[in-house]
Amino acid sequence: MLHATVDSVRAQIAAILAAWGAPPHLAETTAEVMAETDLMGVDSHGISMLTMYEEIHRAGVLRLAGEPFLRRDYAATALVDGADGLGHPAAMMAMKLAIEKARAFGIGAVGVVNSHHFGAAGCYARMAAAAGLMGLVTSTARGVILVPTRAAEPVLGTNPIAFAAPVPGAPPMVLDMATTTVAANKVKAYHLREKDLPPGWVVDGAGRPVTAHAEAMEFVFRRREGGITPLGGGEETGGHKGYGLALMVQMLAGALVGGSFSALRARTARPGQPHNIGHLMIALDPRAFRDLADYEADAAATLALLRETPPADPALPVLAPGDPEEAARAERLSGGIPIPEALERELREIAARAGAPFLLRAA
Amino acid sequence: MLHATVDSVRAQIAAILAAWGAPPHLAETTAEVMAETDLMGVDSHGISMLTMYEEIHRAGVLRLAGEPFLRRDYAATALVDGADGLGHPAAMMAMKLAIEKARAFGIGAVGVVNSHHFGAAGCYARMAAAAGLMGLVTSTARGVILVPTRAAEPVLGTNPIAFAAPVPGAPPMVLDMATTTVAANKVKAYHLREKDLPPGWVVDGAGRPVTAHAEAMEFVFRRREGGITPLGGGEETGGHKGYGLALMVQMLAGALVGGSFSALRARTARPGQPHNIGHLMIALDPRAFRDLADYEADAAATLALLRETPPADPALPVLAPGDPEEAARAERLSGGIPIPEALERELREIAARAGAPFLLRAA
Numbered sequence: 107m108l109h110a111t112v113d114s115v116r117a118q119i120a121a122i123l124a125a126w127g128a129p130p131h132l133a134e135t136t137a138e139v140m141a142e143t144d145l146m147g148v149d150s151h152g153i154s155m156l157t158m159y160e161e162i163h164r165a166g167v168l169r170l171a172g173e174p175f176l177r178r179d180y181a182a183t184a185l186v187d188g189a190d191g192l193g194h195p196a197a198m199m200a201m202k203l204a205i206e207k208a209r210a211f212g213i214g215a216v217g218v219v220n221s222h223h224f225g226a227a228g229c230y231a232r233m234a235a236a237a238g239l240m241g242l243v244t245s246t247a248r249g250v251i252l253v254p255t256r257a258a259e260p261v262l263g264t265n266p267i268a269f270a271a272p273v274p275g276a277p278p279m280v281l282d283m284a285t286t287t288v289a290a291n292k293v294k295a296y297h298l299r300e301k302d303l304p305p306g307w308v309v310d311g312a313g314r315p316v317t318a319h320a321e322a323m324e325f326v327f328r329r330r331e332g333g334i335t336p337l338g339g340g341e342e343t344g345g346h347k348g349y350g351l352a353l354m355v356q357m358l359a360g361a362l363v364g365g366s367f368s369a370l371r372a373r374t375a376r377p378g379q380p381h382n383i384g385h386l387m388i389a390l391d392p393r394a395f396r397d398l399a400d401y402e403a404d405a406a407a408t409l410a411l412l413r414e415t416p417p418a419d420p421a422l423p424v425l426a427p428g429d430p431e432e433a434a435r436a437e438r439l440s441g442g443i444p445i446p447e448a449l450e451r452e453l454r455e456i457a458a459r460a461g462a463p464f465l466l467r468a469a
Numbered sequence: 470m471l472h473a474t475v476d477s478v479r480a481q482i483a484a485i486l487a488a489w490g491a492p493p494h495l496a497e498t499t500a501e502v503m504a505e506t507d508l509m510g511v512d513s514h515g516i517s518m519l520t521m522y523e524e525i526h527r528a529g530v531l532r533l534a535g536e537p538f539l540r541r542d543y544a545a546t547a548l549v550d551g552a553d554g555l556g557h558p559a560a561m562m563a564m565k566l567a568i569e570k571a572r573a574f575g576i577g578a579v580g581v582v583n584s585h586h587f588g589a590a591g592c593y594a595r596m597a598a599a600a601g602l603m604g605l606v607t608s609t610a611r612g613v614i615l616v617p618t619r620a621a622e623p624v625l626g627t628n629p630i631a632f633a634a635p636v637p638g639a640p641p642m643v644l645d646m647a648t649t650t651v652a653a654n655k656v657k658a659y660h661l662r663e664k665d666l667p668p669g670w671v672v673d674g675a676g677r678p679v680t681a682h683a684e685a686m687e688f689v690f691r692r693r694e695g696g697i698t699p700l701g702g703g704e705e706t707g708g709h710k711g712y713g714l715a716l717m718v719q720m721l722a723g724a725l726v727g728g729s730f731s732a733l734r735a736r737t738a739r740p741g742q743p744h745n746i747g748h749l750m751i752a753l754d755p756r757a758f759r760d761l762a763d764y765e766a767d768a769a770a771t772l773a774l775l776r777e778t779p780p781a782d783p784a785l786p787v788l789a790p791g792d793p794e795e796a797a798r799a800e801r802l803s804g805g806i807p808i809p810e811a812l813e814r815e816l817r818e819i820a821a822r823a824g825a826p827f828l829l830r831a832a
Binding site for chain 2: 178180181182183185210211212213214215217240254255256257258259261267269271279281283287288304306307309311312313331337338339342343344346347348349350351353354356357358360361362363364367369370388390391392394395396400401404405407408411412415416417418419422423424425426427
C-alpha cells in the first residue's frame with residue numbers, strides 16, 4: 107500500500123480542485139485542511155472525500171468558483187455566505203473571524219450559509235485552540251440517517267459537534283463527534299468484513315435493534331424506514347439525549363444561520379440545487395473571564411488528571427479527546443498517509459478525468 | 470399521596486431557605502426556580518433537593534447569606550461570583566446578563582464561579598427562549614461518578630448540558646441532559662425495586678458491564694473503582710463521545726470560568742469548604758444572524774416535521790425535547806405536584822428543624 111507524503115496529498119487535492127475550476131487560493135486552502143485531516147488519521151474526511159466532491163461538482167451542485175463573502179457583520183457575530191462553493195474555505199473564514207471577534211468581545215460567533223461539506227469539524231475547533239482560545243463548531247449534514255427516539259424513519263443527519271481547548275504543555279483537548287452512535291460508513295465496513303454489528307447501532311422501522319450486517323445495510327442505505335441510532339442508542343440507554351444533541355445542532359447550524367434542513371429540503375430540491383449546508387463557529391477567549399495563568403493551570407491539571415487515571419486494562423491507558431489524532435499525526439508525518447489500493451486507483455481516475463497530474467509520492 | 474399546589478411548594482421552599490438565613494429576595498428567587506422545576510416534572514431537582522441543601526447548610530459549606538455579584542464585566546462576556554451561596558440566584562443573574570449582552574452584541578456569555586447546585590440546567594436555558602433567544606447552559610457538578618472511557622474509576626460528574634430555542638406557535642425546544650448515561654439516583658431507584666439494570670449503565674473497575682442491582686449500588690455509591698458510564702455506554706457504542714462531552718463541560722464551566730474540578734478538589738478540600746461549582750450561560754440572538762421571520766419559519770418547520778414523523782410504535786408519538794416537561798406542567802398546574810409520603814415526612818422534619826411552618830397544601 108502507498109504511504110504518501112502529506113505534501114503530495116496536499117498538492118494532489120489542490121491540483122484536482124483547481125482543474126475542476128476552483129480559484130487557486132480556494133483550492134489551496136481546502137487542500138491544506140483536507141491533508142491535515144488525513145495526517146490526523148481521520149481518513150473518512152480527507153482526500154477520500156474527492157469521490158463525493160467530484161459527484162456533486164459534476165451534478166452542478168458544488169460551484170467551485172464560489173468565493174465565500176461576509177454577508178452580515180454585527181458586533182460579536184457575523185454571517186458568512188459560502189456562495190455554494192467548497193465548505194472548507196468558508197468555514198475557515200468564519201472561524202478566523204470568530205477568533206477576531208472573541209479577542210475583541212470575549213466571545214465571537216460566526217455562522218455560514220450556502221456552504222457544502224466542510225470536512226472534519228475538529229479542524230476548525232483546532233484553529234481556535236491554536237490561537238489560545240476555545241472553539242465550538244457545529245454543522246448540519248446533507249444525509250438523513252439518524253432515526254430520532256421513537257421514530258420509524260430517519261430525520262436528522264450526522265450533525266457533528268466539535269470542541270477544542272488549549273492546554274499549556276500538552277496538545278489541545280479536541281472533541282470531534284457525530285451525534286449518531288456511529289458513521290454510516292462503519293456499517294458498510296462491517297458488512298464488507300461480513301461481521302455482525304453490536305446491538306444499538308442500527309434499528310428497524312419498529313425500533314428493534316438490527317445486528318445482522320446485510321440487514322443493517324438495507325436499513326441504513328436502501329430502505330426508507332429504520333437507520334442509525336442517535337448517540338446513546340435506544341431510549342433506555344439515553345438515545346433521547348443524542349437525538350436532542352442532533353436537533354440542537356440543527357437549530358444552531360440550520361435555523362439560526364439559515365442552513366437547510368435536509369429532511370425538508372429532500373422534498374423540494376431541484377436537480378443541481380446546492381446543499382446549503384450551515385455551520386456555526388464559536389470562539390471564547392479565556393482572558394475575558396479570568397487571568398490567563400489561572401486558566402492554563404486549571405486546564406493543564408484537568409487533562410493531566412485524566413491521563414493519569416488508573417486504566418481498566420493496563421495495556422490501554424486513559425486518553426484525552428484528541429490524543430488518537432495527535433498520535434496519528436506524529437506517525438504519519440514521518441511514515442506517510444496510508445492510501446489503500448482501491449482509493450489510489452480511484453484517485454488516479456479522478457485526476458485523469460479532471461485532466462490533473464497524479465502527484466501522490468511515497469514517504 | 471399529597472398533590473401540592475405550586476404556590477404552596479414555592480412558599481414552603483422560600484420559608485425554609487429564609488429560616489436558614491437566606492435574604493428574602495434570594496430565598497424567593499430560588500423557590501421560584503425550584504417550584505417551576507417540580508411543576509415540569511423534574512422531581513429530582515426541585516423541592517426534594519432541600520435534603521441536600523440542609524446537609525451542606527449545616528456543614529457550613531452553603532453560605533445562605535451570600536449575595537451574587539458581578540466580578541468581571543467585559544464586552545460580550547462577564548463573570549458572576551456566587552459568593553458561595555445558593556446556585557439558583559447566581560445562575561439567574563448570569564443568564565439575565567447573557568441575554569442583555571446577546572441583545573447588544575449578538576451573543577453573550579456569562580460565567581459563574583463560587584456557586585453551588587443550581588437545580589435543573591434547563592431552567593436557565595428556558596429563560597433565553599422565553600426572551601426570544603437561544604440559550605446554552607453548562608455546569609460542573611460536585612459528585613464524581615462518571616467513569617471515563619477505558620478508566621477504572623470515576624473522574625467526572627454528571628456535567629449537564631442544556632439548550633433551548635424559541636419556536637413560534639409551539640413550546641420551546643428544550644434539551645436538558647446529564648452527560649452520563651443515567652443519573653446515580655436511577656440506579657438507586659432500580660435497587661429499591663430489586664430490578665436489575667440494562668447493560669451499559671454501570672461498569673466495574675475492569676470496564677465490564679454490571680447489571681445486578683445490588684452490585685451496581687456498590688460500584689456507584691460505595692467502591693472507589695467502577696461507576697456510571699458516559700452517554701453512549703461502552704467504547705463500541707460511542708461512550709468516548711459522552712466522555713468527551715463531559716470533559717467539554719468541565720473545560721467550559723470549570724477551567725474557563727474558574728469553577729472547581731471535583732476530582733481534584735476532593736484531594737485537598739477542608740471541612741466546610743464551599744463547592745465552587747462553575748456554570749457557563751450563553752445566549753444567542755437569531756436577529757443578529759438573519760431576519761427574525763426567517764428564523765421563526767425554519768424553527769417552526771423543523772419542530773413540526775419531527776413531531777409528524779411516523780412513530781415506531783403508533784401508541785408513542787415522536788416527541789421534541791421539552792415536550793414531556795410541557796405535558797407535566799399542564800397536568801400539575803391543575804392536579805398539583807405529587808409529594809411521595811417519604812418526601813412529605815422529610816420536608817416536615819426539615820421545616821421543623823429550621824423553625825419554619827409546614828405550608829404544603831393539596832391542590
